[in-house]
Amino acid sequence: MKETINSKTALTTKAIIADALSQAVTYDSFKVLIKELAATGGTTGPEQTDAYKEYTVLNDQRMKRWDKTFKIADEKVAKINRFKQKIAWLVITESWCGDAAPTLPVMNKITQLNPNIELKIVMRNQYPELMDLFLTDGKMSIPKLIMIDQNTGEILGSWGPLPGKAMILASEYKKQYGELTAEFKEDLQVWFNADKGQHTLLDLLQLLALE
Numbered sequence: 525m526k527e528t529i530n531s532k533t534a535l536t537t538k539a540i541i542a543d544a545l546s547q548a549v550t551y552d553s554f555k556v557l558i559k560e561l562a563a564t565g566g567t568t569g570p571e572q573t574d575a576y577k578e579y580t581v582l583n584d585q586r587m588k589r590w591d592k593t594f595k596i597a598d599e600k601v602a603k604i605n606r607f608k609q610k611i612a613w614l615v616i617t618e619s620w621c622g623d624a625a626p627t628l629p630v631m632n633k634i635t636q637l638n639p640n641i642e643l644k645i646v647m648r649n650q651y652p653e654l655m656d657l658f659l660t661d662g663k664m665s666i667p668k669l670i671m672i673d674q675n676t677g678e679i680l681g682s683w684g685p686l687p688g689k690a691m692i693l694a695s696e697y698k699k700q701y702g703e704l705t706a707e708f709k710e711d712l713q714v715w716f717n718a719d720k721g722q723h724t725l726l727d728l729l730q731l732l733a734l735e
Contacts, residue, residue, distance in 0.1 A: 537657055538677045541670065544654050545614055548644035551632045558584045558619045568619040569649040579620035590629035594721045596637070603734045604637045610674040612642045615684075616655055617667040619647075622709060623685055624667040626716040630724040631669065641732075642674070658682055671731060681731050687723035690715060 562584040567576040617624040635643040648655050648666050658668045665685040673680055697708050729735040
């Protein structure tokens with residue numbers, strides 16, 4: 525009986541992921557969306573708050589900067605080029621998600637180096653059933669990356685919402701102060717800038733079993 529339930533659950537999960545993948549957008553399309561929303565004073569999702577609109581404007585600026593400045597060392601480029609399995613990276617996010625701005629460009633640079641890795645993006649508010657499958661400590665934290673075998677539809681792993689090092693910083697802060705404050709989130713952006721995407725890169729190479 526247990527095996528039957530697990531089998532049904534697996535089939536349902538595959539169906540949810542397959543549906544999301546079929547409707548997901550490319551990184552370039554996501555950037556166009558953010559640019560348009562930033563220009564018109566909008567944001568994704570049902571909560572059209574001033575704060576989310578401001579974060580969308582910031583993310584448009586930050587992603588442009590990260591696209592230009594993030595670099596991958598030659599030895600890591602060689603490792604990425606050797607990856608042969610055909611996979612999809614399906615990322616759940618929103619236009620206002622501050623932690624996506626420095627991490628999505630890293631994902632994109634990796635996929636640009638290897639056509640076997642495809643990056644697709646969906647909005648959290650459009651796929652709550654997908655988000656529910658990949659909660660972090662019971663919360664709908666984003667961005668969340670799901671790695672999927674393109675031939676079998678099997679889930680190979682997941683990542684997010686932060687690089688491992690940043691997750692530790694966030695966890696320690698919450699233990700001390702109870703919640704992640706606006707001040708911590710500003711400090712986290714400073715950390716991202718100083719790190720230059722390298723911890724995100726390391727995490728993603730480990731996800732690909734290349735480190």
